[in-house]
Amino acid sequence: DGGITQSPKYLFRKEGQNVTLSCEQNLNHDAMYWYRQDPGQGLRLIYYSQIVNDFQKGDIAEGYSVSREKKESFPLTVTSAQKNPTAFYLCASSIDGRASYEQYFGPGTRLTVT
């Protein structure tokens, strides 16, 4: 099956700990994205990568970090510097990072930090 996988589905962490969310795609897409969704809200862009070995900050990058060492993988680390990390995190990909195409989303990871 082709698609985007995110793991785990639910993640619980103590305040002050860093945590890494996994995102893998086998669609052979160049571009990958991380979004955050809070209850009753739309999605906000955290980081994006238009091609392997390159990534850019989105609208709310503070307290997050990413890497793009492989085309199929785009992990997101939520650091202890993120003030309100509890949220639903969605990873997406699109075929080409040079223009606007439809994005394919993973099932999401719900992170709870206490």
Added chain:
Amino acid sequence: SQQGEEDPQALSIQEGENATMNCSYKTSINNLQWYRQNSGRGLVHLILIRSNEREKHSGRLRVTLDTSKKSSSLLITASRAADTASYFCATGRYGGGADGLTFGKGTHLIIQP
């Protein structure tokens, strides 16, 4: 960055009726996209309409775009219980879209059986 805003925030209709939701955005765009999200799930792409298109159809979906008013509408005809979901419009953060999308808060649609 620009932002789409959907209206209404919530909509409840009877199965079989048509559902219309609207989206407004702030600056020029290359295209506008609509997505559906079932509760607690990822988003599913529904339709993309380019700035030089005025109307587009896909199955029971009809999308219109009025660039002079910076608005779009999504019509779902003959609604079904399975259409219950949140619907979001999305535009490119800086018009083009290659650097990610900006989403509105969505319209929560409930189809009553």
